[in-house]
Amino acid sequence: MEVLMDGTVLTDDVGYLLSRASGLLVRATNAALADHGLRVRSYSALLLACDSGDGMSQRDLAEALGLDPSQVVLLVDELAAAGLVERRPSVTDRRTKLVCATEAGHAARASAQRAAAAAHAAQLEELSDDEREQLRGLLGRLVRAGQPVLRG
Amino acid sequence: MEVLMDGTVLTDDVGYLLSRASGLLVRATNAALADHGLRVRSYSALLLACDSGDGMSQRDLAEALGLDPSQVVLLVDELAAAGLVERRPSVTDRRTKLVCATEAGHAARASAQRAAAAAHAAQLEELSDDEREQLRGLLGRLVRAGQPVLRG
DNA sequence: CGCTATCGTGGAGGACGTCAACGATGGAGG
DNA sequence: CCTCCATCGTTGACGTCCTCCACGATAGCG
Numbered sequence: 001m002e003v004l005m006d007g008t009v010l011t012d013d014v015g016y017l018l019s020r021a022s023g024l025l026v027r028a029t030n031a032a033l034a035d036h037g038l039r040v041r042s043y044s045a046l047l048l049a050c051d052s053g054d055g056m057s058q059r060d061l062a063e064a065l066g067l068d069p070s071q072v073v074l075l076v077d078e079l080a081a082a083g084l085v086e087r088r089p090s091v092t093d094r095r096t097k098l099v100c101a102t103e104a105g106h107a108a109r110a111s112a113q114r115a116a117a118a119a120h121a122a123q124l125e126e127l128s129d130d131e132r133e134q135l136r137g138l139l140g141r142l143v144r145a146g147q148p149v150l151r152g
Numbered sequence: 153m154e155v156l157m158d159g160t161v162l163t164d165d166v167g168y169l170l171s172r173a174s175g176l177l178v179r180a181t182n183a184a185l186a187d188h189g190l191r192v193r194s195y196s197a198l199l200l201a202c203d204s205g206d207g208m209s210q211r212d213l214a215e216a217l218g219l220d221p222s223q224v225v226l227l228v229d230e231l232a233a234a235g236l237v238e239r240r241p242s243v244t245d246r247r248t249k250l251v252c253a254t255e256a257g258h259a260a261r262a263s264a265q266r267a268a269a270a271a272h273a274a275q276l277e278e279l280s281d282d283e284r285e286q287l288r289g290l291l292g293r294l295v296r297a298g299q300p301v302l303r304g
Numbered sequence: 305c306g307c308t309a310t311c312g313t314g315g316a317g318g319a320c321g322t323c324a325a326c327g328a329t330g331g332a333g334g
Numbered sequence: 335c336c337t338c339c340a341t342c343g344t345t346g347a348c349g350t351c352c353t354c355c356a357c358g359a360t361a362g363c364g
Binding site for chain 1: 162199284294
């Protein structure tokens, strides 16, 4: 067991700060994405669908997003209802449905990404470029250590 | 790949990593605190109640936790039902109720803190002490920048 | 052909976030 | 003193999110 001085003061606890910082950024990004009819959840799913050219199984989507597969159903339903993605049957496995971004989906992604990046930058303006990179590196290692199978 | 734009790849997005890392830590800490009948929420509130000797108004609790005051009501109800805190009337303002930790509350805090710190350390073992400190500093600045009024 | 695993889907239940309203109290101004 | 408004705790409503369990359909293996 190591030095456990973390958390003696709540506002200095890494977990507390992580939760608060995440909440602040999510809220700000949700507000920015509202104009585009998206939320962080659906926007993230749209991003993944766009970036995987051939489409992405809902199972892989769930794993990449850290969600339960049952949540992905509603998420894809919502995106499909908006015409941003479509479910295409896989030719190799008739159980899986590949989530593919439509042309409208790619267009929405482009404009939504600008809005998200703006909110993002506003929320992170406290940090310099180097510090942002530092933060990203540290968080990336934490996430990959806690969630071993992570594509990318 | 040397892409420097945030969000071009979802798994490199600071917001995504923040949300995932926070979720991982919260889940692990909740599991560790379950044996003590606490969750991260109630544990955090208990910490604040313990550390403010004279007690803490529910309004200040809400602000410190970043919650809506209405949520604090149920939170304190739960802790009070478990005998860990008690609501004492303020002598200077009869509207406010000061949340004070009982002796059982202080005891529970001590044992729960060990469990929480263990889960904490396990989840953060990927990082060195220096890096943890770095992370804490960066997150602290983010939170304080986004939530100007924050007291220790 | 069975047996087991996986994929998408649905539903139940709880935790959580947000907002609006209320009674009780405090504080400032006429 | 009395009136107006702000604040504190509380309640309720509504929507989002998470977790788990179960089902039909399909895959893969022996």
